Amino acid sequence: PQKAPPAPKNDGERIFASPLARRIADQKGLDLSDVKGSGPHGRIVKADVEGAEGGRPANEAKPGAVA
Amino acid sequence: MAEKYDLIVLGSGPGGYVAAIRGAQLGLKVAIVERELLGGICLNWGCIPTKALLRSAEILHYAQNAKDYGLKIAGEIEADLDAVVKRSRGVAAQLNKGVTGLMKKNKIAVHMGEGKLTGPTSLTVKGEKGEEKLEAKHVIVATGARARDLPFAKADGERIWTYRHAMTPKEMPKKLLVIGSGAIGIEFASFYNDMGVDVTVVEMLDRIVPVEDKDVSAFLHKSLTKQGITIMTGAGVEDIKADGKGVKAKIKDKDGKVSESEFSHCITAIGIVPNTENIGLEKLAEMEKGFIQIDPYGRTKSKGLWAIGDCTPGPWLAHKASHEGVTAAEAIAQELGNKDVHPHPLDRRNIPGCTYCHPQIASVGLTEEKAKEAGYDVKAGTFPFIGNGKAIALGEAEGFTKTVFDAKTGELLGAHMVGAEVTEMIQGFVVGKTLETTEAELMQTVFPHPTISESMHESVLASYGRALHI
Amino acid sequence: MAEKYDLIVLGSGPGGYVAAIRGAQLGLKVAIVERELLGGICLNWGCIPTKALLRSAEILHYAQNAKDYGLKIAGEIEADLDAVVKRSRGVAAQLNKGVTGLMKKNKIAVHMGEGKLTGPTSLTVKGEKGEEKLEAKHVIVATGARARDLPFAKADGERIWTYRHAMTPKEMPKKLLVIGSGAIGIEFASFYNDMGVDVTVVEMLDRIVPVEDKDVSAFLHKSLTKQGITIMTGAGVEDIKADGKGVKAKIKDKDGKVSESEFSHCITAIGIVPNTENIGLEKLAEMEKGFIQIDPYGRTKSKGLWAIGDCTPGPWLAHKASHEGVTAAEAIAQELGNKDVHPHPLDRRNIPGCTYCHPQIASVGLTEEKAKEAGYDVKAGTFPFIGNGKAIALGEAEGFTKTVFDAKTGELLGAHMVGAEVTEMIQGFVVGKTLETTEAELMQTVFPHPTISESMHESVLASYGRALHI
């Protein structure tokens, strides 16, 4: 699942997020386009998604899936 | 009248001089105060001269084992202690001169002398030419630390050595006692053992290099023992008596038995004491066990007064000091109105540590044990160098890489390496951690063949039960 | 009846044997076919034995310069060529045995013999015991490549050598001509020069190691010349005549002047030819200049037939072959119904390349020139090892790190290193590129002190005009 294409923003622009932030968002069912990135160049990092609440039903926590 | 700077840095170690350079790059008018040698412990009495010594030991080791590589050396191979030490001092002197040049190039005013705070942003400097008063908008304290003495015996430079004496010996010890098995103790033990000295290491805790992963401690213990070092863990030196002929040490072993042993010399490497006394800090900063308490950018409780490096809470490492120096200088520039600068606090989980003994150690982040203590469900794996083609080709098949992941998110929590060249390799994991990697990206990373760094890839695979070469 | 496998891999180099292991890990019934030695060129005649030779040269170099490290060696220091070669062969043999063990452990059936496709998923193997027929659901072709001969002279193993002869010499050449300055040519030039041989390198293009950044080529040219190697760029060997006493080479220099020179031996290192003839590929796969054309997962145009490694388009490197092997095996498992496997195609921009000459070279991604050609507005910076404390302490202050960023987005486009230990260091940049780093994360990364890897940090800083130690 971590190989899912970068989530498109509403305007179709690419969202920059760390791999860890992406996976946590996925596990929580968070939409990354709702998250403001605090990393360099506005990159979404773990800290930005950790506290956030999932908007859609949370996926069950998957163990780090195999590439 | 006191000269007025934007920034005065007190102490010119890797914390202080880097903070000064970064400040100057950002357009600040900067001064640095140093009572001894530009470059601090690191360049003059720490990181650098020890690595120069260890390099001589490494080359000696290669020469002694030349036959294994198909080479013939007809005569005696010998270390000339004076020449080895002289080389090390030369390297330190070269770097000290380098820092002098950097100060000049960056137009940083150097005030040589003992500095003392008279307020958060003012100080006096007592130098050869008398006392000066300096004032600044901001002051960074970067006074570093020094070796801690044994409670029952002061280092005398003759028989009882601190690192300063240990790196400038006038004679080769006959039988050496090293007290403490942290990085500094183990590096000297390794160096003197390679030089042919009979070395004993005494460590109070139940394993050597106790901040490292248990697997690393165990591996190093075995390796050093095989190399001829006597290691006593769970043991304490209870008393030391030195005289002209040597030292007598009362050592309690792990079973509680106390016995007396004789050594020609002893090195104390039991920790550090921050240089924070009598420089006017008492009322200006919050102190804990002598260390200056700071916020993530280096601020003390007094406006305008900052602190970085070894005089603040650990890890007490040069690269930590330098990064704190950059952060503090940038935060100061920002306070002084620079809007283009973006200071970022140091993430302590991403600070690597290296020990340059033979075999080398390098690590970053949590040990497996610490990760479990912190409540993580852990996926950990190990890959031994004996499964690595380059390590075998180098004749360096001793060592391993270990990685620790959070099973839930795939976050890389820690990485631990022991063996050849690992101090140059660990940065790959640090880059990964800084970018918040999961196991997947590390699996996808193409490590070049043949390199020992492929063991990093294999260790990640091993953490998920899919190592290829084992 | 033909035995039926899920997967048959034809060729057991680092592409093939890794594909076989990954397939077995994923539960497939796997066979591997090999006509010569398990491990392919890489383990037996390529990456590994050359690195063993170069290690002997490195140790020889250290011993010869022992005095610089404060050591005394009384007698002669000599390389015993037979012993050096024997060690290299021993290392290769050990790894070959290792692959045999891995095949067994992973329950991979080994069929020794010459394989030939009789269809996309069936083949015959002609071995010592006669011909077998094998069938599988999928076949991966991993037959690798071999040295390309000069158009006017075939390698004879006596005077005209390919890499196979060059790594198993029976006598030390007196005067050696190396034709071609790619990784293989330069590694042998460096090895023989270190062994005391008079070496000349002839390169047709206008610089040596022409795939590297221009700064790297220039630096290496200077360094090798200083070490005594004669380098002719923009020059071509037009004819070679060999006899019992040596070779006569007609060389056209860069001004177009043709002259004849004599050498005792010559090594041809002018490229490779894929092993794709006469194995039944013609109708099954699209071919271009002999290379099998594949999709990003390794698929040919015939269902069930895959290809990886040196018999497919470049770069022709072992780690590229291995990663392609993993990808293809995973894609095959997926086609066979495994839903938990997620093959990912290789990103060619993130494949590092290393050359193990002295000084070493390592790089990944775009050179500055290529980045500009591709239309990027480039920020590039360089940091010389002379500004690095560890390099000085090691006595290895020759080298540099260079980084190339996209000025617009901060993307790391390429990194280029030359000097000590760089082959173990480049992976940090590869990890960074794989994680799509920008300059900011690399600036925040805490590289351990003292390490040469700090030059990576400084180079990033230099790319943005803020290096600290220069």
Ligand SMILES: Cc1cc2nc3c(=O)[nH]c(=O)nc-3n(C[C@H](O)[C@H](O)[C@H](O)COP(=O)(O)OP(=O)(O)OC[C@H]3O[C@@H](n4cnc5c(N)ncnc54)[C@H](O)[C@@H]3O)c2cc1C
């Ligand atoms: C033997 C040894 C080996 C080490 N090896 C490593 C290693 O490999 N890697 C690593 O990361 N770390 C290593 N360290 C630790 C490293 O040296 C320190 O972490 C680092 O030097 C701390 O930098 P700093 O700038 O905080 O202080 P220091 O380097 O201690 O510099 C402080 C400076 O302040 C000056 N000063 C103090 N008080 C005053 C005053 N009142 N007025 C004027 N000047 C003053 C001192 O003279 C000194 O020059 C080693 C240490 C030792 C002892």
Ligand SMILES: Cc1cc2nc3c(=O)[nH]c(=O)nc-3n(C[C@H](O)[C@H](O)[C@H](O)COP(=O)(O)OP(=O)(O)OC[C@H]3O[C@@H](n4cnc5c(N)ncnc54)[C@H](O)[C@@H]3O)c2cc1C
């Ligand atoms: C001197 C030298 C040094 C090198 N150094 C490096 C280096 O440092 N780093 C690096 O990355 N790369 C290096 N390379 C390149 C590297 O060796 C190749 O990229 C790598 O071996 C390719 O792997 P492969 O699996 O595609 O093919 P190969 O390793 O070539 O293996 C192919 C195998 O297939 C077998 N085979 C072929 N046809 C048949 C058939 N019809 N039936 C049965 N078996 C068959 C062959 O016998 C061989 O064992 C070097 C190469 C050379 C020559």
